[in-house]
Amino acid sequence: MTKKEIRKKAKEFRDSVRPEKIRILSGIIQDRVCSHPWFIDSKTVFTYVSMGNEAITKDIIDNAIKSGKRVCVPRVVPRVKMEAVPISNIENDLHPGFFNTMEPRPHLQPVDADEIDLVIVPGLLFDRNGFRIGYGGGYYDRFLSRISGKCRTMGIAFDFQVTDEIPVDEHDMRVMAVVTESGIIYTSVSDI
Numbered sequence: 493m494t495k496k497e498i499r500k501k502a503k504e505f506r507d508s509v510r511p512e513k514i515r516i517l518s519g520i521i522q523d524r525v526c527s528h529p530w531f532i533d534s535k536t537v538f539t540y541v542s543m544g545n546e547a548i549t550k551d552i553i554d555n556a557i558k559s560g561k562r563v564c565v566p567r568v569v570p571r572v573k574m575e576a577v578p579i580s581n582i583e584n585d586l587h588p589g590f591f592n593t594m595e596p597r598p599h600l601q602p603v604d605a606d607e608i609d610l611v612i613v614p615g616l617l618f619d620r621n622g623f624r625i626g627y628g629g630g631y632y633d634r635f636l637s638r639i640s641g642k643c644r645t646m647g648i649a650f651d652f653q654v655t656d657e658i659p660v661d662e663h664d665m666r667v668m669a670v671v672t673e674s675g676i677i678y679t680s681v682s683d684i
Contacts (some may be wrong), residue, residue: 495659499625505620506545506637506653514650518548520673521648525612526555528671530644536562538576541586541594544584547648553582554571564603567595575602591627603607604641613647613667619658621649622647622679638666644668 493501514542522660537556542549556563557580565578568590577596579585589595613632615624624647626632636645651674670677 495625495661496572496628498658499616499665502625502653506616506650509545509652511545512587513533514545515672516547518542518579519551521650521671522549522551522555524671524673525552525601525648527648528646528676530610530646530669531556531626534644536563536564536578536603537610537612538564538608539612540614541565541582543593549612549648550582552612553579557581562603564608566597566635567602567653568593568629568631569601574635575604575607576608576635577604584652591629596624600641605635606643608639608643611636611639611643611645611667612643615647615649616653618647618649618667618670618677620654620656620670620677620679622663622668622670622677623658623660624667625658627643630663633663633665636667637663646671652662 495515511593520588539549539552553563562578564578567575570590578598608649615626617625647670649669649672651672
């Protein structure tokens with residue numbers, strides 16, 4: 493199967509899961525992330541703003557803000573790049589943006605990628621080596637290629653979104669860990 497076919501099948505399956513199950517499993521994943529030393533020790537966290545049947549990130553964002561961390565979320569410059577933009581209030585600082593995702597308002601300014609301690613990465617599918625299949629825009633791969641060597645990367649996904657292996661292209665970046673409702677998979681790039 494091609495990446496495009498795998499992406500379509502993974503999205504269809506994920507979108508078929510009942511919202512109540514997504515909420516319950518997301519709660520477990522968010523608790524696991526918020527209690528992880530990488531999250532606790534971080535000063536600047538970059539996380540996606542969940543939509544649809546993605547693993548929900550609202551509690552992660554709220555926890556990070558309440559803990560005094562600088563919280564950055566993505567803003568996409570179409571066909572160019574993704575920026576990490578700090579927010580302080582999830583309700584006031586976001587508006588509908590690219591791909592109909594909630595993005596930081598235009599007046600908010602991005603930070604340099606090397607200021608980030610932890611990146612929380614979405615995906616339609618992850619493998620046990622930390623590679624992922626996203627939505628096909630390449631924004632996360634390009635962003636991850638710019639972060640500091642000290643920054644940790646953590647994918648979050650449901651168990652049904654983890655497989656043994658996916659096709660990998662030369663430009664694909666992998667995460668150091670994948671957090672699911674049943675545990676944490678550390679990859680070979682992890683320094684635990």
